[in-house]
Amino acid sequence: MPSSFNITELSKEFCITTRTIRFYESEGLLQPERNGRNRVYSARDRVQLKLILRGKRLGFSLSEIADMISMYHAEPGEIAQLEYFLNRIHDRRLHLNQKRDDIELTLAELTSIEQQCNNRLENLKRAINDEE
Amino acid sequence: MPSSFNITELSKEFCITTRTIRFYESEGLLQPERNGRNRVYSARDRVQLKLILRGKRLGFSLSEIADMISMYHAEPGEIAQLEYFLNRIHDRRLHLNQKRDDIELTLAELTSIEQQCNNRLENLKRAINDEE
DNA sequence: TCGATGATTGACGTTTACGTAAACGTAACA
DNA sequence: TGTTACGTTTACGTAAACGTCAATCATCGA
Numbered sequence: 529m530p531s532s533f534n535i536t537e538l539s540k541e542f543c544i545t546t547r548t549i550r551f552y553e554s555e556g557l558l559q560p561e562r563n564g565r566n567r568v569y570s571a572r573d574r575v576q577l578k579l580i581l582r583g584k585r586l587g588f589s590l591s592e593i594a595d596m597i598s599m600y601h602a603e604p605g606e607i608a609q610l611e612y613f614l615n616r617i618h619d620r621r622l623h624l625n626q627k628r629d630d631i632e633l634t635l636a637e638l639t640s641i642e643q644q645c646n647n648r649l650e651n652l653k654r655a656i657n658d659e660e
Numbered sequence: 661m662p663s664s665f666n667i668t669e670l671s672k673e674f675c676i677t678t679r680t681i682r683f684y685e686s687e688g689l690l691q692p693e694r695n696g697r698n699r700v701y702s703a704r705d706r707v708q709l710k711l712i713l714r715g716k717r718l719g720f721s722l723s724e725i726a727d728m729i730s731m732y733h734a735e736p737g738e739i740a741q742l743e744y745f746l747n748r749i750h751d752r753r754l755h756l757n758q759k760r761d762d763i764e765l766t767l768a769e770l771t772s773i774e775q776q777c778n779n780r781l782e783n784l785k786r787a788i789n790d791e792e
Numbered sequence: 793t794c795g796a797t798g799a800t801t802g803a804c805g806t807t808t809a810c811g812t813a814a815a816c817g818t819a820a821c822a
Numbered sequence: 823t824g825t826t827a828c829g830t831t832t833a834c835g836t837a838a839a840c841g842t843c844a845a846t847c848a849t850c851g852a
Contacts, residue, residue: 536828546829551810565817565830582762587719590809596766599773610781617774621767628763630714631756634728638756641731642749649742668798678799683840697800697847721838 533569542581552580555590557597586627596620665701674713684712687722689729718759728752 535546552558553567557580560567569577576597583593599617604610667678684690685699689712692699701709708729715725731749736742 534829545811547812548810550830555809567829582766585719586759586762586766587717600769604777604780607781607784610777610784614774614777614781617770617777621770624763624767624770627717628760628767630717631760631763634714634718635753635756635760637732638749638753642746645736645742645746645749648736649739649746652739652742666799677841679842680840682800687839699799723838 529571531571533574535567535569538569538574538577542577544581549577552577552590555594557590557594586624661703663703665706667699667701670701670706670709674709676713681709684709684722687726689722689726718756 533541535549539546539549549558550567553560558569558573558576560569560573562568579597579600580590580593583596588596599613599620602613604613665673667681670676671678671681681690682699685692690701690705690708692701692705694700711729711732712722712725715728720728731745731752734745736745
């Protein structure tokens with residue numbers, strides 16, 4: 529695993545356009561180094577990009593993602609900050625638990641209609657066999 | 661539980677605007693009855709709306725949601741249709757499993773930074789006690 | 793009968809998250 | 823020494839998902 533990447537390498541690895549990566553930077557979600565004019569992404573930048581894309585898959589907006597990423601890097605020093613921070617973590621957890629419940633529900637429904645399909649399929653195949 | 665609803669009742673129950681509900685209808689996601697000009701939503705329409713909002717929470721687009729809802733109502737009659745349908749179910753399941761994995765990862769990371777926060781918090785509080 | 797209340801249909805506006813094109817820089821390679 | 827391949831900035835365009843009027847209609851209580 530290399531320790532630095534250019535924009536095209538990352539765009540290919542994650543199947544996104546360079547435009548998208550630059551856009552994330554313009555929104556403050558990435559801060560790559562520069563080699564002259566060109567962007568140079570560290571391993572940490574690459575992890576950050578992974579986090580962004582994971583957030584996107586979960587349907588979070590870029591500003592929500594920015595907020596979450598800031599939590600990863602924050603180093604609150606005072607008690608009040610820490611307690612505020614723990615509250616935000618708590619809220620995020622509730623939010624994610626809700627999504628997980630939504631997923632479980634949807635998966636259960638998928639299983640149900642899958643069952644029905646399989647039943648119908650067996651009936652149809654049996655009917656064909658009976659014809660022979 | 662009433663068996664029919666007007667648009668304002670639904671908008672209040674689900675904390676969305678009437679505009680949003682009408683928009684979903686214009687996109688083919690809802691087909692309420694009419695009483696004269698006015699829309700009348702059945703219990704089934706209400707469930708449908710719930711499904712839409714669940715899909716939104718999971719970050720699906722309205723067209724994806726329309727696709728999923730159509731699966732709930734489809735009654736494929738031929739073997740080829742059924743097998744195609746089972747494939748779509750399979751794909752959806754993969755998609756949802758991916759999201760669930762993303763959620764588990766994120767929750768695990770939240771737990772980790774929560775731990776760190778709690779540790780710091782305890783240290784700070786201990787330091788204050790030692791001062792006394 | 794009149795005004796408030798709530799619903800409807802346009803129609804244009806807005807935000808988010810990029811797409812796309814133009815114009816330019818630069819390093820390598822034939 | 824072109825030209826090809828990537829990279830950059832700037833800027834306008836766009837699709838999705840609504841928000842926000844405005845004009846109109848229906849009803850209902852005072």
